[in-house]
Amino acid sequence: MIEVKDLWKSHGKTAILKGVSLTVNVGEVTALVGPSGGGKSTLLRCINGLENFDEGSVTVFEVTLHGRLGKTHPTKNLLLLRRKVGMVFQQFHLFPHLSALENVIAAPLHVLLQKREIAEEIGRTLLDRVGLKEKWNAKPAELSGGQQQRVAIARTLAVNPSAILFDEPTSALDPVMAKEVLAVFRDLAREGRTMIVVTHDMDLAREATIAHRMEAGTITRTGPPADVL
Amino acid sequence: MKALLAVGITMAFALPLAAQDKLFRWGTDPTGGAPFVYQDSAGKFIGFEVELAEYLAAKMNRRSIMVDGTWANLPAQLDKPADVEKGVDVIFNGYELRADLAKNYGVSRAYYAYRITLLSRKDNTSINDWNDLKGNSVGVLGGTVAHRHLMKHHQDADIQTNEDVANVIQLVNDKRMAATVQDSPAAVHFLKEFPELRIVGEPVKAGYYVIYCRKTDMELGRELDAAIRAGLTDGSFKRIYEKYGLWNADQEELTALLDQPWPPVMESDAVDWRRLMMDLVRAAGMTVLLAVTSFPLAMILGLLVAVGRVYGSWWLRTPLKLYVEIVRGTPLLLQLYALYYMVPVLSEELIPGSSAYFTPLVCGILGLAVNYSAYEAENYRAGLTAIPRGQMEAALALGMTPLTAIRRVIAPQAIRIVIPPVTNDFIALFKDTSVCSVILITELTRQYNTLYNFNRSLIVELVFLTAALYLLMSWPLGILAGWLERRFSTQAGGDR
Numbered sequence: 001m002i003e004v005k006d007l008w009k010s011h012g013k014t015a016i017l018k019g020v021s022l023t024v025n026v027g028e029v030t031a032l033v034g035p036s037g038g039g040k041s042t043l044l045r046c047i048n049g050l051e052n053f054d055e056g057s058v059t060v061f062e063v064t065l066h067g068r069l070g071k072t073h074p075t076k077n078l079l080l081l082r083r084k085v086g087m088v089f090q091q092f093h094l095f096p097h098l099s100a101l102e103n104v105i106a107a108p109l110h111v112l113l114q115k116r117e118i119a120e121e122i123g124r125t126l127l128d129r130v131g132l133k134e135k136w137n138a139k140p141a142e143l144s145g146g147q148q149q150r151v152a153i154a155r156t157l158a159v160n161p162s163a164i165l166f167d168e169p170t171s172a173l174d175p176v177m178a179k180e181v182l183a184v185f186r187d188l189a190r191e192g193r194t195m196i197v198v199t200h201d202m203d204l205a206r207e208a209t210i211a212h213r214m215e216a217g218t219i220t221r222t223g224p225p226a227d228v229l
Numbered sequence: 230m231k232a233l234l235a236v237g238i239t240m241a242f243a244l245p246l247a248a249q250d251k252l253f254r255w256g257t258d259p260t261g262g263a264p265f266v267y268q269d270s271a272g273k274f275i276g277f278e279v280e281l282a283e284y285l286a287a288k289m290n291r292r293s294i295m296v297d298g299t300w301a302n303l304p305a306q307l308d309k310p311a312d313v314e315k316g317v318d319v320i321f322n323g324y325e326l327r328a329d330l331a332k333n334y335g336v337s338r339a340y341y342a343y344r345i346t347l348l349s350r351k352d353n354t355s356i357n358d359w360n361d362l363k364g365n366s367v368g369v370l371g372g373t374v375a376h377r378h379l380m381k382h383h384q385d386a387d388i389q390t391n392e393d394v395a396n397v398i399q400l401v402n403d404k405r406m407a408a409t410v411q412d413s414p415a416a417v418h419f420l421k422e423f424p425e426l427r428i429v430g431e432p433v434k435a436g437y438y439v440i441y442c443r444k445t446d447m448e449l450g451r452e453l454d455a456a457i458r459a460g461l462t463d464g465s466f467k468r469i470y471e472k473y474g475l476w477n478a479d480q481e482e483l484t485a486l487l488d489q490p491w492p493p494v495m496e497s498d499a500v501d502w503r504r505l506m507m508d509l510v511r512a513a514g515m516t517v518l519l520a521v522t523s524f525p526l527a528m529i530l531g532l533l534v535a536v537g538r539v540y541g542s543w544w545l546r547t548p549l550k551l552y553v554e555i556v557r558g559t560p561l562l563l564q565l566y567a568l569y570y571m572v573p574v575l576s577e578e579l580i581p582g583s584s585a586y587f588t589p590l591v592c593g594i595l596g597l598a599v600n601y602s603a604y605e606a607e608n609y610r611a612g613l614t615a616i617p618r619g620q621m622e623a624a625l626a627l628g629m630t631p632l633t634a635i636r637r638v639i640a641p642q643a644i645r646i647v648i649p650p651v652t653n654d655f656i657a658l659f660k661d662t663s664v665c666s667v668i669l670i671t672e673l674t675r676q677y678n679t680l681y682n683f684n685r686s687l688i689v690e691l692v693f694l695t696a697a698l699y700l701l702m703s704w705p706l707g708i709l710a711g712w713l714e715r716r717f718s719t720q721a722g723g724d725r
Binding site for chain 2: 086089111
């Protein structure tokens with residue numbers, strides 16, 4: 001379960017988040033929608049500790065970050081939190097010097113300290129799951145955007161997080177490639193993954209159990225995706 | 230036409246004027262030059278050669294002008310015209326009567342008979358004779374007859390050359406060097422200044438100091454000889470030598486020598502090419518040793534500094550930035566001086582009796598490593614900051630610690646960016662090893678200079694041989710760098 005309580009964040013004098021509270025139950029898919037600059041992405045980045053915040057708290061499966069007036073969270077806390085929650089980025093951020101498979105197994109090898117054979121076996125299974133079994137040895141530069149995003153999803157799944165955050169996963173893709181990613185996303189939703197997705201993509205948002213509309217740093221509407229959109 | 234006329238008139242007046250105002254421009258090296266030429270506490274140049282020069286100039290009815298240069302390189306000034314900047318009419322600074330110099334330049338009558346003298350500390354009981362030099366460090370002014378004497382008769386000693394006599398004497402006094410060989414005038418002077426030192430064994434009769442001029446400048450040569458003859462016979466030289474405590478029985482012979490043909494026939498040593506090549510190659514080995522030990526250290530140090538500067542908190546970033554600016558903003562030469570000459574003084578001051586110091590080799594390696602670490606740090610910093618922020622975020626989001634992220638994600642990508650500048654720096658460091666010669670390390674450039682001093686006619690051969698050795702060593706580095714670059718760029722692929 002993810003719980004955000006009264007989260008405040010500002011950049012200098014500009015308030016970005018103004019007391020946002022949010023609960024995501026296990027197995028639920030939550031969509032964050034709304035205009036650009038509304039604070040959706042910032043909220044998402046606060047949830048896995050990539051952003052600091054001023055007040056309030058974020059709890060992800062029993063690991064809590066407290067607002068520290070914009071100061072950095074304790075490293076130990078961050079490491080614990082990130083074992084619980086994975087993140088998929090708009091720009092994929094695959095590691096360009098590594099092949100698709102090496103990207104997927106980087107964290108299992110260096111974070112979970114799995115044996116290479118085991119990590120590779122799991123990695124190949126995950127690549128198969130996102131439909132890229134054949135591309136295991138391709139460098140990111142040799143893959144299309146959609147393929148890269150699917151590798152990025154496999155990379156996140158490889159550490160088996162309890163929850164996954166998606167930050168506009170299809171915004172950088174053309175409609176055809178976005179569909180490929182949507183299919184993977186739908187697959188994960190059916191499996192009962194706890195997920196939060198920030199998106200402008202209606203198809204993606206419709207997969208959610210619940211949607212929140214964010215405007216100017218606050219949640220203005222909450223309800224079934226069809227109503228909020 | 231008018232202008233031409235004006236020039237003609239000026240010249241017509243200028244010529245006779247110049248004849249009355251003939252110059253005696255004498256080249257000398259005042260660095261650590263007591264008692265020859267040195268500065269008193271008021272900054273005025275004094276020394277027995279200053280007084281000799283004044284005497285000679287007066288006798289020749291010329292105006293005395295002192296021109297400073299480095300001792301080993303001043304003879305080359307005679308190959309240029311006298312009217313250029315720092316041009317000289319003669320070189321006059323304890324230059325020995327030597328076959329190689331006498332072959333190329335005009336030689337005056339001898340003005341002093343010197344001996345080469347072995348100095349050591351009074352409390353050093355292991356050195357009691359010249360033969361005890363074996364295996365001991367002995368400092369000497371590079372390119373002198375004393376240096377040549379050591380190379381010929383005491384090859385088994387650890388001969389260390391320096392440009393500055395005062396440095397070497399200080400090192401012996403501080404027990405960092407076992408002994409030094411000096412010409413008798415310097416020995417006499419420094420024994421007064423350093424009461425802990427003593428003369429060891431019998432000073433070796435070595436030869437005479439003469440003044441060298443251009444072979445073509447016969448008029449000056451004749452005037453010089455006449456002036457020296459006058460000084461030796463009328464007792465003026467004796468008075469000057471006595472003032473500096475330099476008069477002794479050896480000098481009596483100079484007057485007798487005046488009636489001998491001059492310069493005497495000297496046989497020059499045949500060039501031993503095998504030995505010369507061996508000397509150069511051995512020195513090249515030292516250059517390689519300095520480079521391959523100091524650069525990895527510089528890389529490690531630089532990497533730590535760069536990581537600290539890019540990812541550290543402000544309390545780490547500020548001192549690291551200061552480190553880079555200070556190291557980068559001061560010359561390597563000064564840093565080497567500081568390590569070699571200042572550290573012992575500092576350690577003595579902080580912990581009396583500690584007298585901790587580094588050997589020249591350690592100083593050289595350390596100095597180069599520290600100096601280049603600042604440049605490496607900046608290279609790596611540029612590499613690290615060139616990697617898009619998303620890479621770090623993605624790695625952190627996967628649960629990596631910042632250190633793991635740097636090691637597995639950021640550094641492998643940064644390497645490909647920094648290979649060209651780092652290779653560049655390695656090649657630069659390779660050549661900068663020559664600066665280490667100031668702290669008594671005989672590397673390739675220093676060896677070249679020593680050999681040139683003994684074989685002045687071989688300048689072309691020596692320059693090309695030395696350059697070829699440098700190229701032979703740095704060329705493969707360039708090739709290696711190219712290979713690394715290709716390898717890492719194909720491995721890294723493009724970045725989005």
